[in-house]
Amino acid sequence: MRGESSELRTAQGRAGQHGASRTTGGSFASIALAAILAVQMAGCGSASDTASKVVAPAVAPLAEPAQGEWARHGFNLSEDRFSPLEQIKPDTVAGLKLAWFHDLDTSRGQEATPIMVGGKLFTTSAWSKVQAFDAASGTLLWSYDPKVPGEAGAKGCCDVVNRGVAVENGRVFVGTYDGRLVALDAQTGKEMWVVDTVDQAQNYTITGAPRLVAGKVIIGNGGAEYAVRGYVSAYDMETGKLAWRFYTVPGKAGVKDGAASDEIMAKLADATWMGKPDTVGGGGTVWDSMAYDPDLDLLYIGVGNSGPWNQNIRSPGGGDNLFVASIVALRPQTGEYVWHYQETPGDQWDYTATQHMILADLMIDGKPRKVLMQAPKNGFFYVIDRTDGKLISADGYVKQTWTTGVDMATGRPMINPEAFYNKTGKPWVSLPGLLGGHNWHPMAFNRSTGLVYFPVNEIATPYIPDDHFEWKQQAVNLGVDLAKATMPADKAIVAAVKAGLRGQIVAWDPVKRSAAWSVDLAGPWNGGMLTTASGLLFGGTAAGDLVAYDAKDGRKLWSFPAQSGIVAPPMTYAVNGKQYVSIVVGWGGVYPLLLGEMAKKSNDRPNRSRVLTFSLDGTATLPELQASAVSSAPPPRPFGSTAQIALGAQVYARTCGGCHGDGVRSGGVLPELRHSAMAGDRDAWQAVVIGGALKDNGMVGFSRDLTPDDAEAVRAYVVARANEDSKQ
Ligand code: CA
Numbered sequence: 001m002r003g004e005s006s007e008l009r010t011a012q013g014r015a016g017q018h019g020a021s022r023t024t025g026g027s028f029a030s031i032a033l034a035a036i037l038a039v040q041m042a043g044c045g046s047a048s049d050t051a052s053k054v055v056a057p058a059v060a061p062l063a064e065p066a067q068g069e070w071a072r073h074g075f076n077l078s079e080d081r082f083s084p085l086e087q088i089k090p091d092t093v094a095g096l097k098l099a100w101f102h103d104l105d106t107s108r109g110q111e112a113t114p115i116m117v118g119g120k121l122f123t124t125s126a127w128s129k130v131q132a133f134d135a136a137s138g139t140l141l142w143s144y145d146p147k148v149p150g151e152a153g154a155k156g157c158c159d160v161v162n163r164g165v166a167v168e169n170g171r172v173f174v175g176t177y178d179g180r181l182v183a184l185d186a187q188t189g190k191e192m193w194v195v196d197t198v199d200q201a202q203n204y205t206i207t208g209a210p211r212l213v214a215g216k217v218i219i220g221n222g223g224a225e226y227a228v229r230g231y232v233s234a235y236d237m238e239t240g241k242l243a244w245r246f247y248t249v250p251g252k253a254g255v256k257d258g259a260a261s262d263e264i265m266a267k268l269a270d271a272t273w274m275g276k277p278d279t280v281g282g283g284g285t286v287w288d289s290m291a292y293d294p295d296l297d298l299l300y301i302g303v304g305n306s307g308p309w310n311q312n313i314r315s316p317g318g319g320d321n322l323f324v325a326s327i328v329a330l331r332p333q334t335g336e337y338v339w340h341y342q343e344t345p346g347d348q349w350d351y352t353a354t355q356h357m358i359l360a361d362l363m364i365d366g367k368p369r370k371v372l373m374q375a376p377k378n379g380f381f382y383v384i385d386r387t388d389g390k391l392i393s394a395d396g397y398v399k400q401t402w403t404t405g406v407d408m409a410t411g412r413p414m415i416n417p418e419a420f421y422n423k424t425g426k427p428w429v430s431l432p433g434l435l436g437g438h439n440w441h442p443m444a445f446n447r448s449t450g451l452v453y454f455p456v457n458e459i460a461t462p463y464i465p466d467d468h469f470e471w472k473q474q475a476v477n478l479g480v481d482l483a484k485a486t487m488p489a490d491k492a493i494v495a496a497v498k499a500g501l502r503g504q505i506v507a508w509d510p511v512k513r514s515a516a517w518s519v520d521l522a523g524p525w526n527g528g529m530l531t532t533a534s535g536l537l538f539g540g541t542a543a544g545d546l547v548a549y550d551a552k553d554g555r556k557l558w559s560f561p562a563q564s565g566i567v568a569p570p571m572t573y574a575v576n577g578k579q580y581v582s583i584v585v586g587w588g589g590v591y592p593l594l595l596g597e598m599a600k601k602s603n604d605r606p607n608r609s610r611v612l613t614f615s616l617d618g619t620a621t622l623p624e625l626q627a628s629a630v631s632s633a634p635p636p637r638p639f640g641s642t643a644q645i646a647l648g649a650q651v652y653a654r655t656c657g658g659c660h661g662d663g664v665r666s667g668g669v670l671p672e673l674r675h676s677a678m679a680g681d682r683d684a685w686q687a688v689v690i691g692g693a694l695k696d697n698g699m700v701g702f703s704r705d706l707t708p709d710d711a712e713a714v715r716a717y718v719v720a721r722a723n724e725d726s727k728q
Pocket residue numbers: 224225304305350352
């Protein structure tokens with residue numbers, strides 16, 4: 001693996017030139033507006049039927065949770081996030097009060113689902129830190145810091161988040177941002193074993209929660225935006241020994257990995273890549289969702305987008321590029337391939353199939369069906385037969401421009417020819433955009449209402465082919481031109497595009513194949529969902545409220561001001577006969593980092609990360625909210641030639657904008673560079689951007705990709721942007 005990565009860097013390193021002709025202004029606004037005004041809903045065909053194959057489980061199952069516990073990431077192995085607890089119900093929820101809270105030591109995004117086992121609540125915060133609480137009192141029992149190096153923060157696209165732990169047999173398992181899988185003693189938080197699951201020379205990260213099957217811990221990773229090669233691994237729960245690994249995309253031509261995927265690569269996947277250079281990882285990272293059916297003995301993994309996005313670079317001859325953007329079913333004890341369903345063949349739009357998957361048994365056309373449900377980024381709600389991967393239905397849950405629907409005869413989307421920006425050479429603005437119609441935020445399926453609840457985004461984004469693509473070590477490798485896609489400075493255009501952003505909660509009927517109801521929210525990027533047998537739906541909003549709705553009709557029954565934007569999902573548990581609802585709050589993730597100012601439509605307050613736990617007799621209160629200071633200092637004097645500023649815009653878009661925000665407008669999670677005193681100080685700027693003076697905070701030095709002149713050009717651009725905005 002190390003050889004592969006070093007070849008990637010030396011062969012394609014810094015050969016290209018910065019395209020100085022490209023400018024900071026772009027056509028994002030006009031094309032985004034056009035897309036917002038002219039969207040189409042997808043049609044669909046009829047359901048198909050297929051035979052089922054049932055296979056007996058190979059080994060003893062996982063422990064059965066006790067009553068009141070929330071033992072698995074998605075509540076159960078089916079991941080339906082449907083709790084049987086009924087003490088908190090539509091009649092009583094108005095009296096729900098804060099029982100306890102815990103301040104977290106971070107202002108980065110919080111995405112974890114806590115686990116409650118044996119009266120202890122186990123959760124995680126940014127930088128992969130783990131906390132164990134007494135679930136009733138909120139007393140901190142222990143905490144664990146894996147000491148992820150700050151500079152690992154620059155290895156990922158989408159904030160240093162963590163989605164939680166897995167707990168089994170007295171052990172707590174967590175994946176760390178720098179790629180380690182750690183087993184902790186659930187009593188003490190002490191390390192029992194640690195394994196490195198990735199090649200540290202490459203841009204791999206772990207943000208997802210480990211999943212469990214009998215005797216094994218399953219973990220994937222992220223990094224497709226950097227064009228790494230995706231895989232999922234199984235480790236022995238007791239020893240941490242690697243049991244199997246399944247690569248989701250082919251490696252070097254003719255080279256076997258000695259992995260569980262070797263056979264299916266040769267038999268099926270290799271032929272769907274055409275001219276893939278050995279230096280291309282290909283993407284297909286398994287960075288979040290999995291589900292497990294012990295009766296069928298199938299582990300389902302959601303596979304991410306291709307890398308680079310632009311197919312001309314990764315597979316110049318075209319092809320479906322298996323298994324990017326697919327759901328793959330594996331034998332959990334061996335990693336053996338069983339079936340796959342590819343949602344977005346030859347993906348070029350970051351349409352991951354890593355979104356939450358729910359297993360359920362539904363009556364469809366009068367027949368009981370074992371289904372898997374997913375609402376991935378590409379905008380279709382899929383109902384799939386989980387015994388064999390055959391498509392049952394696929395319907396648009398959000399406005400779509402990239403397709404006119406899914407062909408039920410082939411199971412393939414009918415893609416708008418204009419969406420192939422790699423072929424047309426022209427900008428394409430897509431709905432859903434790169435953040436998806438629905439992202440990682442977990443869904444919930446209420447077996448009483450029959451509805452699946454999830455937060456939906458309407459965020460059109462442009463895809464503009466990069467005519468001067470060059471490989472970078474410390475930046476995303478997408479093959480699309482991020483500088484051309486930058487929002488212009490004009491505040492009126494920014495406001496107009498912002499006005500087009502929408503966020504909703506949708507209650508989807510997977511049998512009727514349509515939305516039963518929806519609730520409009522302030523903007524996109526709202527929290528995941530929890531539903532209960534008592535008829536409640538809980539979800540946090542980006543704007544900072546935890547809300548309880550009537551699961552039948554979306555009527556708002558209760559809300560709590562959390563003092564911070566919420567993206568994580570709530571969960572519920574009972575201890576000593578009392579029901580609690582718990583959530584980790586804290587604004588962050590890719591949306592505010594990348595989209596910057598745009599994200600302030602959803603939430604414009606700073607991150608205040610906390611664990612909040614509620615009960616019907618709670619008596620805790622949050623401290624008063626302190627107003628945060630906004631810099632009113634004038635921007636530094638502008639400097640630099642037009643060409644230097646243009647170069648700075650180019651470098652910024654590729655290397656800096658993913659965290660500091662589109663067009664140097666921060667989304668509020670990371671520092672606002674336009675107001676940074678450092679932008680007026682060449683030496684201080686060089687010390688950070690090239691020298692890595694703030695690497696422990698996650699701001700790595702970029703000397704592997706950038707020259708001091710590049711860094712100075714970025715400074716000229718940042719100062720120019722600050723002056724542009726101060727004049728408006
Ligand atoms: Ca992605």
